Amino acid sequence: MLRTPAAIAGAALAALMVVLAVIGPPIWGDAAELVNAGAILQGSSAAHPLGTDNLGRDLLARVLVAGRYSLQLALAAALIGASAGIVLGALPSVLPARAGRLVTGAVNALVAFPGLLLAMFTAVVAGLGARGAVLGIGAAIAPGFARLTQTLAASVSGADYVAAARMLRVPRHRILARHVLPNIAEPLILNLTQALGGALLGLAGMSFLGLGVQPPDYDWGRLLFDGFGRIYIHPEVALGPAAAIALAGIGFNLLGDALARRAARTPVRTPRSRQERPAAAADAGETEPGAVLDVAGLTVTFPSGVTPVRGVSLSVRPGEIVGLVGESGSGKSLTAAAVGGLVPYPGTVSHERLRLCGEDVANLSRKQLGTSLAMVFQDPMASLNPALKIGGQLAEVAVVHQGATREDARRRAVDRLGHVHLPEPEKQAARHPHQLSGGMRQRAVIAMGLMGDPKLIIADEPTTALDVTVQRQILRLLREVVEESGAGALFISHDIAVVGELCDRVVVMYAGRVVEELPVDRLADGAAHPYTRALISSLPDMDTDRALPLASIPGRQPAPAEVGAGCAFAPRCPLATGRCATDRPALEAHGHDHRVACWEAS
Amino acid sequence: MRIDDLTVRYGAFTAVDGVTLEIPPGRIVGLVGESGSGKSSVARAVSGLVPHTGSVTGASRIQMIFQDPYASLDPRMRVGDSVGEALLHLPRRARAAEVTRLLGMVSLPPETAPSYPRELSGGQRQRVAIARALAADPDLLVADEITSALDVSVQGSILNLIRSLRDRTGLPILFISHNLAVVRYVCDEIAVMHRGRVVEHGHTVDLVSSPADPYTRTLLEAVPRLRR
Numbered sequence: 001m002l003r004t005p006a007a008i009a010g011a012a013l014a015a016l017m018v019v020l021a022v023i024g025p026p027i028w029g030d031a032a033e034l035v036n037a038g039a040i041l042q043g044s045s046a047a048h049p050l051g052t053d054n055l056g057r058d059l060l061a062r063v064l065v066a067g068r069y070s071l072q073l074a075l076a077a078a079l080i081g082a083s084a085g086i087v088l089g090a091l092p093s094v095l096p097a098r099a100g101r102l103v104t105g106a107v108n109a110l111v112a113f114p115g116l117l118l119a120m121f122t123a124v125v126a127g128l129g130a131r132g133a134v135l136g137i138g139a140a141i142a143p144g145f146a147r148l149t150q151t152l153a154a155s156v157s158g159a160d161y162v163a164a165a166r167m168l169r170v171p172r173h174r175i176l177a178r179h180v181l182p183n184i185a186e187p188l189i190l191n192l193t194q195a196l197g198g199a200l201l202g203l204a205g206m207s208f209l210g211l212g213v214q215p216p217d218y219d220w221g222r223l224l225f226d227g228f229g230r231i232y233i234h235p236e237v238a239l240g241p242a243a244a245i246a247l248a249g250i251g252f253n254l255l256g257d258a259l260a261r262r263a264a265r266t267p268v269r270t271p272r273s274r275q276e277r278p279a280a281a282a283d284a285g286e287t288e289p290g291a292v293l294d295v296a297g298l299t300v301t302f303p304s305g306v307t308p309v310r311g312v313s314l315s316v317r318p319g320e321i322v323g324l325v326g327e328s329g330s331g332k333s334l335t336a337a338a339v340g341g342l343v344p345y346p347g348t349v350s351h352e353r354l355r356l357c358g359e360d361v362a363n364l365s366r367k368q369l370g371t372s373l374a375m376v377f378q379d380p381m382a383s384l385n386p387a388l389k390i391g392g393q394l395a396e397v398a399v400v401h402q403g404a405t406r407e408d409a410r411r412r413a414v415d416r417l418g419h420v421h422l423p424e425p426e427k428q429a430a431r432h433p434h435q436l437s438g439g440m441r442q443r444a445v446i447a448m449g450l451m452g453d454p455k456l457i458i459a460d461e462p463t464t465a466l467d468v469t470v471q472r473q474i475l476r477l478l479r480e481v482v483e484e485s486g487a488g489a490l491f492i493s494h495d496i497a498v499v500g501e502l503c504d505r506v507v508v509m510y511a512g513r514v515v516e517e518l519p520v521d522r523l524a525d526g527a528a529h530p531y532t533r534a535l536i537s538s539l540p541d542m543d544t545d546r547a548l549p550l551a552s553i554p555g556r557q558p559a560p561a562e563v564g565a566g567c568a569f570a571p572r573c574p575l576a577t578g579r580c581a582t583d584r585p586a587l588e589a590h591g592h593d594h595r596v597a598c599w600e601a602s
Numbered sequence: 603m604r605i606d607d608l609t610v611r612y613g614a615f616t617a618v619d620g621v622t623l624e625i626p627p628g629r630i631v632g633l634v635g636e637s638g639s640g641k642s643s644v645a646r647a648v649s650g651l652v653p654h655t656g657s658v659t660g661a662s663r664i665q666m667i668f669q670d671p672y673a674s675l676d677p678r679m680r681v682g683d684s685v686g687e688a689l690l691h692l693p694r695r696a697r698a699a700e701v702t703r704l705l706g707m708v709s710l711p712p713e714t715a716p717s718y719p720r721e722l723s724g725g726q727r728q729r730v731a732i733a734r735a736l737a738a739d740p741d742l743l744v745a746d747e748i749t750s751a752l753d754v755s756v757q758g759s760i761l762n763l764i765r766s767l768r769d770r771t772g773l774p775i776l777f778i779s780h781n782l783a784v785v786r787y788v789c790d791e792i793a794v795m796h797r798g799r800v801v802e803h804g805h806t807v808d809l810v811s812s813p814a815d816p817y818t819r820t821l822l823e824a825v826p827r828l829r830r
């Protein structure tokens with residue numbers, strides 16, 4: 001978790017402060033109280049590195065001892081502020097609507113009020129001294145916490161599980177206690193760390209203003225206050241406590257920051273597994289002459305040892321649409337990303353062969369890659385810049401990759417938009433992406449791919465977010481584009497029915513490997529792999545017999561880290577034998593244009 | 603159970619425009635349409651989750667099952683406790699027994715109760731969500747796209763479960779989906795929604811074989827099919 005220098009520094013400083021609070025008083029307590037009439041108000045010396053105070057007490061020892069009291073006060077203030085804030089912030093969700101609004105309004109007013117004023121006001125009312133200062137800083141911290149609690153609670157209250165609880169008539173206070181608070185506890189606790197840093201600084205400020213700790217007690221703020229009068233003669237007497245305050249404040253703030261940032265990232269649970277060597281050359285097979293895409297032994301590995309794509313080989317011929325199907329976690333999208341050079345950091349791609357139109361991809365320049373490869377994703381907004389007009393974005397491609405003039409590029413853009421059947425292409429070119437419907441945006445992205453001279457179109461779930469009627473249009477368009485341009489297409493989908501309708505050839509992936517590859521007309525009743533067959537029969541279509549229960553596959557697909565030595569489908573396979581659990585079947589020819597990886601395929 | 607002249611407005615936008623629909627006991631009525639057709643707003647209005655005008659009569663204990671079983675279960679609550687939340691009136695022992703019975707109804711072993719949602723697969727979670735809805739002894743179940751977040755290989759078992767629930771309990775179910783093939787398989791009747799209105803409603807076999815409304819026909823034609 002401690003990866004950034006800031007996080008490491010924060011953790012180290014915070015740990016140092018805690019250690020100081022524990023060991024400070026017992027070690028230096030006596031030295032800090034030792035009155036020495038012979039060494040009053042001295043500056044820095046070998047015996048007293050930070051000088052002495054008006055009773056001749058050693059200031060370094062006093063700074064070290066004061067750590068415990070300073071931290072205790074800060075902790076108390078932060079806890080008071082956090083508890084008050086959480087209660088205030090949670091109240092609106094249990095109170096009746098009107099009272100709830102009142103509390104929300106009050107919190108909003110308090111948040112707008114300067115914190116320091118609030119602290120001083122409370123401290124003066126509560127009486128001078130440590131107690132007043134702690135209450136004051138607590139009061140200054142509370143509104144922020146209340147606001148945070150409110151915001152977090154509001155987002156959790158919108159969750160489906162809270163809606164479900166409400167439908168079950170679970171009482172409001174129980175919803176708050178059982179559903180809302182546990183789910184917002186983490187960010188609140190993180191915020192407490194930051195609040196601690198703030199309280200430390202705030203309390204020091206209060207003491208420095210004379211509103212805080214009173215003699216004979218002393219915290220860092222008080223030491224600073226006492227030393228400040230002498231800052232022009234002996235700056236070191238003020239610098240010692242000032243440095244302590246600054247270090248502690250910065251330490252807790254950095255730590256809180258780092259913790260919050262870490263929590264904000266979605267946790268990825270990746271159990272470690274043995275590192276698997278890239279698949280053996282046996283899978284590579286022969287080079288496919290004339291293919292627009294020729295991949296062999298493609299493997300994607302992440303540093304944790306997880307290998308979501310294992311030795312995938314596939315090819316796409318010109319004018320052919322190859323469907324890559326599989327369920328979530330099968331590795332199909334990563335395969336497409338690897339072909340397009342888009343595997344997210346820190347994944348690494350290795351392969352025995354990765355050729356685009358016979359050229360090794362490694363030898364292609366970015367420019368060549370940019371014009372010969374077109375990519376279409378599920379979310380068209382991933383490829384469109386929301387701030388730019390459609391026409392401009394398309395023209396950009398031609399200007400950058402083909403060195404076209406602005407004028408030519410623009411003309412081509414409008415032409416391409418018309419080509420994908422966008423009505424009134426001139427007008428669409430002048431619009432921003434958000435002014436187009438989802439289906440029209442997807443057409444615009446396809447048009448963008450057609451700005452170059454694509455040899456391969458990679459479409460990753462391009463219709464998954466679209467309605468069926470729009471999906472149908474986009475599928476038709478893809479078919480049309482492929483037939484016209486002679487490009488090949490790799491079409492990735494979880495929906496075997498869509499693949500069956502659009503594609504010429506189907507490649508089925510399971511647990512990171514290709515398990516079957518067959519012409520589409522054999523899909524419905526010629527599939528040889530038990531997984532492909534189960535996938536097809538579990539999919540209801542318009543001809544499914546309604547009198548029979550639907551087929552389904554028991555169990556689930558293994559996660560990349562769980563894939564063992566044998567056939568990955570073995571635990572769910574009705575045909576599995578003892579051999580399946582230990583030996584992995586290779587992908588082997590099974591009739592014309594048909595390959596399958598299964599011991600029992602017949 | 604009857605929905606009468608149901609209308610849902612979000613500001614100036616009318617999401618559901620005077621929908622009238624009857625769900626007879628022991629039947630699964632499918633509500634199918636594209637995004638923005640208003641089908642999910644009907645689900646939420648019937649479940650009392652969004653304000654609406656019009657009336658819902660003949661059902662008082664309505665429970666809804668949500669699309670995403672990852673979001674509809676409290677990640678910090680054991681699934682047994684989630685299911686048991688509707689049973690707080692029961693003493694502890696009886697509640698545990700009832701939770702076990704409900705888990706059994708959705709074909710989950712009793713050992714599932716102490717697990718957390720993250721330990722379960724998507725299909726198992728959706729079963730837990732169904733058990734939780736059943737715990738409230740509903741007289742109408744609203745299922746809103748309950749398989750669209752699931753993989754195909756588990757979808758079948760959830761659809762089978764919904765059908766067997768109807769057969770075993772006679773519970774009327776309003777089944778909402780964008781997928782006509784799924785709706786055709788599961789439902790006894792189908793209502794097609796378009797732009798906030800029900801444009802056609804009929805028995806599944808009739809509606810699929812001889813659609814009357816042009817929009818229904820468009821939808822039917824757009825369903826992807828394997829080439830046989």
Ligand code: SF4
Binds near residue numbers: 571573574575598599
């Ligand atoms: S190899 Fe064995 S376990 Fe794997 S699919 Fe074939 S029969 Fe099933």
